[in-house]
Amino acid sequence: MTEVIVRHGDPVTGLEVLTNEADTDLVIAGTHGRSGLMHALLGSAASRILNDVPCDVLVVPSRAR
Numbered sequence: 001m002t003e004v005i006v007r008h009g010d011p012v013t014g015l016e017v018l019t020n021e022a023d024t025d026l027v028i029a030g031t032h033g034r035s036g037l038m039h040a041l042l043g044s045a046a047s048r049i050l051n052d053v054p055c056d057v058l059v060v061p062s063r064a065r
Helices: 013-021 037-041 044-053
Strands: 028-031 055-059
Touching: 013 044, 028 044, 044 055
Parallel strands: 028 055
Antiparallel strands: none
């Protein structure tokens, strides 16, 4: 089942709470990454999601401009 949840606040903190409350198998996150080497590849929120969310994560970069 796919479910879309919208909440206000810090995205990583919200994902941590949701993935711990629900039986989450996968988080999909988009990124634009604009500064620093790791951030250029992933973006700061995506980097935090990879480190902090306790399930599989698929990070999808924005398409080239």
